[in-house]
Amino acid sequence: MERQRHDGVEVIHLEGDVDLQVSSQLRRVLLDSLRQGLDLLVDMHTVTYIDSSAIASLIEAFQRARKDGRRFALARVPEPAMRVMRIAQLDRVFPIMDRVDPAFGQT
Amino acid sequence: MTATPAGNVPPPTGELVFELRVPARAGLLKLIRGAVGEAAREAGCASASADELVMAVDEACQNVIRYGYGDGALGDLIVQCSRDDEAMTVRLIDFAPPVDPSTVRPRPLHELRPGGLGTHLIRESVDEVAFEPPHGRAGNVLRLVKRIE
Numbered sequence: 001m002e003r004q005r006h007d008g009v010e011v012i013h014l015e016g017d018v019d020l021q022v023s024s025q026l027r028r029v030l031l032d033s034l035r036q037g038l039d040l041l042v043d044m045h046t047v048t049y050i051d052s053s054a055i056a057s058l059i060e061a062f063q064r065a066r067k068d069g070r071r072f073a074l075a076r077v078p079e080p081a082m083r084v085m086r087i088a089q090l091d092r093v094f095p096i097m098d099r100v101d102p103a104f105g106q107t
Numbered sequence: 108m109t110a111t112p113a114g115n116v117p118p119p120t121g122e123l124v125f126e127l128r129v130p131a132r133a134g135l136l137k138l139i140r141g142a143v144g145e146a147a148r149e150a151g152c153a154s155a156s157a158d159e160l161v162m163a164v165d166e167a168c169q170n171v172i173r174y175g176y177g178d179g180a181l182g183d184l185i186v187q188c189s190r191d192d193e194a195m196t197v198r199l200i201d202f203a204p205p206v207d208p209s210t211v212r213p214r215p216l217h218e219l220r221p222g223g224l225g226t227h228l229i230r231e232s233v234d235e236v237a238f239e240p241p242h243g244r245a246g247n248v249l250r251l252v253k254r255i256e
Contacts, residue, residue, distance in 0.1 A: 017137055017140075019133070019136050019137065019165065020133040020136055020169050020172065020173070021133040021134050021136065021137075049140065051136075051162070051165055051166065051169065051225075052166055052169070052224040052225040052228055053169060053225075055224060056221035056222055056224065057221070059219060059220065059221045060221045063219065063220075080158060083155070083158075084162065084228070087227070087228060087231045087232070088216065088224055088227065088228065089216045089217075093219060
């Protein structure tokens, strides 16, 4: 997974199948960014599959970000992944953007 | 992948499409997803329906990998995919300690926490999910059924 930093925001570009094989790495990357005091934007544009272990990592990071007062959002979630989010009722929980904008959530 | 020893696998429901025996490892989930997805589409499942079956199978396989053998122990997983005119049936057979089905429960979705989502995804994705009595040396047999539509 590729990471880019813009003005205190870590943009993490996920790609391909994000499943049990990579979810612990995803978790480490997300939590590491938060520990560094960064906001998180997870770009899912080229994700072809996502499973519950990866979603668990996103949930944990989202909760940690909220606790730390950091911003967290998903961006460009493809429809197959959105279907999974809807089944899990997470489409109402995660902030979801339709583009990658490091200024997200700022007023 | 190896040929399946006779006696550990129940007979398929309808026509056998494929049977895979693989080590229960996360790195092989993509292969399993590909095989199940292809089999479902070939049988006439619509794309979304095939994706749902794939998701259920993947989540169930994850449970075997993470909780079935446990503590890094190695073990095999058999994925049996069969079909008849109405439905795809996927059986997952492992050789781990037997699961108590009463302990397998989805978490309430309003409780936002990282774990417990897999069981919910399985139940929402297939028409039927049930443990069957194991054959031979098998520990657990989980049957997932998805109507072909």
